[in-house]
Amino acid sequence: MPRAWYTTDKAQTIAKRLVVFFCGLGVLWGLSYVPFIAPGFHTVQGGIYSASSTVGRAISRLFAQESTLSSQLELCTERLTQTTATAAQAEQANNEVTQWQQVVGYEQRSGVHGLAARIIARGETPASTVIIDRGANDGVAEGSAVVIGNGILYGTIISVEGTQSFVRVTEDARSALSATIQGATKTMGLVVGQEGAALQMQYIPQDTTIAIGDIVVTSGLGGKVPEGLILGTVQNIQAEPSAPFLTATILPVHDPREWTAVIVLPFPGTGNL
Amino acid sequence: MRSALFLALLFGGLITFEASCVWALGGVALAIPIMAIGGLLVMHRSGMADGIAWFLALAFIRHDVVSLALCLIAPFLLLRTFSTRSIYALLGFGFASYTLSIISVGTIAYLGGILGLKAENLLPKHPILQIAFLLPGLYIGTVIIRSLQKNFLSRIALKSPL
Numbered sequence: 399m400p401r402a403w404y405t406t407d408k409a410q411t412i413a414k415r416l417v418v419f420f421c422g423l424g425v426l427w428g429l430s431y432v433p434f435i436a437p438g439f440h441t442v443q444g445g446i447y448s449a450s451s452t453v454g455r456a457i458s459r460l461f462a463q464e465s466t467l468s469s470q471l472e473l474c475t476e477r478l479t480q481t482t483a484t485a486a487q488a489e490q491a492n493n494e495v496t497q498w499q500q501v502v503g504y505e506q507r508s509g510v511h512g513l514a515a516r517i518i519a520r521g522e523t524p525a526s527t528v529i530i531d532r533g534a535n536d537g538v539a540e541g542s543a544v545v546i547g548n549g550i551l552y553g554t555i556i557s558v559e560g561t562q563s564f565v566r567v568t569e570d571a572r573s574a575l576s577a578t579i580q581g582a583t584k585t586m587g588l589v590v591g592q593e594g595a596a597l598q599m600q601y602i603p604q605d606t607t608i609a610i611g612d613i614v615v616t617s618g619l620g621g622k623v624p625e626g627l628i629l630g631t632v633q634n635i636q637a638e639p640s641a642p643f644l645t646a647t648i649l650p651v652h653d654p655r656e657w658t659a660v661i662v663l664p665f666p667g668t669g670n671l
Numbered sequence: 672m673r674s675a676l677f678l679a680l681l682f683g684g685l686i687t688f689e690a691s692c693v694w695a696l697g698g699v700a701l702a703i704p705i706m707a708i709g710g711l712l713v714m715h716r717s718g719m720a721d722g723i724a725w726f727l728a729l730a731f732i733r734h735d736v737v738s739l740a741l742c743l744i745a746p747f748l749l750l751r752t753f754s755t756r757s758i759y760a761l762l763g764f765g766f767a768s769y770t771l772s773i774i775s776v777g778t779i780a781y782l783g784g785i786l787g788l789k790a791e792n793l794l795p796k797h798p799i800l801q802i803a804f805l806l807p808g809l810y811i812g813t814v815i816i817r818s819l820q821k822n823f824l825s826r827i828a829l830k831s832p833l
Contacts, residue, residue: 412718412720414675415674415675416675416724418676419676420679420724422679423682423683423728426679443687446691450691450695450696453696454696458698
C-alpha cells in the first residue's frame with residue numbers, strides 16, 4: 399500500500415527544515431528584546447542607516463536640478479535671515495537679563511528698594527534724555543536718581559507724567575551733580591556733563607587730595623540724589639596755580655546706549671518706592 | 672538542519688540590510704525589492720518549500736499581500752514553466768512571478784475598490800520600477816551566491832541552501 403505523501407522521508411525532511419527555519423526566525427526576533435543584545439544591535443543598525451542616508455543625500459544633491467537648487471538656496475537665505483534676527487533678539491534678551499540681575503544685586507547689597515523701570519525711548523544723542531516706563535502713578539518724583547548695574551548713577555528724573563518719566567543722563571550738558579571722591583565725607587565739586595563720553599568735575603578746592611584713578615561718587619548734597627552712587631573715575635586733573643579751583647576730567651564707567659533696565663531710587667530717608 | 676538555520680540568518684540579515692541600508696539611500700533605492708529578490712533566488716536554487724517559507728514569513732512580518740501572492744504563483748511557475756538549471760530560467764521565473772503577483776494584487780485592489788473596500792494600499796508604491804530592479808537584482812544575486820559557494824560556504828563545510 400503506497401504511503402501517504404506526508405509520511406515520506408522527503409516530506410518529513412522538508413517539514414523539519416521549515417520548523418527549524420521558523421524557529422530560527424523566532425529566536426532572532428526574541429534576541430532583539432534581550433537587554434544587552436538589543437542596544438548593541440540598534441547602535442550598529444543606526445550607524446548603517448546614518449551612513450546610507452548621508453550617501454543618499456549626497457547623491458540626490460548631485461542630481462538635483464538647477465531650479466531645485468535655486469529654490470533651496472532661496473529658502474536657506476530666508477532661514478539665515480530669520481535665524482540672524484532671532485539670534486539678535488536672543489542676545490538682546492540675554493543682555494537685558496544680565497542688566498536686571500545687576501540691578502537686583504545692587505538692591506540686595508544696598509538695602510534700598512527702588513522701582514524697576516525700562517528705558518522705552520532715547521533722545522537723538524547718547525548724552526541726552528531718555529524716557530522710562532514709570533511715572534507719577536508709580537510714585538516717581540522729579541529729581542529722583544536713576545541707577546544702573548552696580549550702583550552707577552545713570553541720570554536724574556527731570557519730568558514726570560502719569561505713566562512715564564524723562565531722565566537726563568549724567569553726560570548731558572545740563573546735568574550738574576554734587577560729587578566727592580569715594581571714601582571722603584564732604585562735597586568736593588560739581589560734576590557736569592560734557593555732551594560726549596566724558597564728565598567734568600569743577601570747583602575742586604586747590605587743597606583737595608585728588609589723584610588720577612580715584613572713583614568719583616555723588617555726595618548726597620541737595621537731599622534728592624543719595625550719596626555714594628558712582629559717577630566715574632578721574633582721568634586727568636587740570637591745575638592752574640592762579641586759579642582758585644581745580645578741574646578734573648571724569649571718565650564714566652558706562653555707556654548710556656548699552657542699558658535698558660534701570661532702577662529709580664527714592665529720596666534718601668523717605669523709604670521705598 | 673544547519674542550512675535551515677543559515678536560511679533564517681540570511682532572512683534576518685537581508686531584511687535588516689534592506690531597511691537600514693538600501694531604503695536609507697532614498698530616492699529610487701526605495702523601489703529595490705531586496706527581499707523579493709532573495710526569496711525568488713531561494714525558491715529557484717534551494718527548493719520550493721524554502722521559498723514558500725520565505726515569502727510566508729515576509730508576508731506575516733510586513734503584512735505584504737504581494738509576498739502572499741508570490742507564495743501561490745511562484746511555485747506553480749517553477750513546477751510547470753521554468754527550469755532550475757539556468758540563469759535565463761531564473762530571470763524569466765523572477766520576472767513572470769513578480770509581474771503576475773502584482774497584476775493579481777492590482778486586480779484584487781481594483782475589484783475591492785468597486786465593492787467599496789479600501790484596497791488601494793495593497794499595491795506596492797512603484798511596481799514598474801520594482802520589476803525593473805528585479806532582473807538585475809536576480810543576476811547580481813546569482814553572481815554573489817556562486818562566489819559565496821566557491822569561496823566561503825565550501826570552506827566552512829556548510830551546505831548552502833542556495
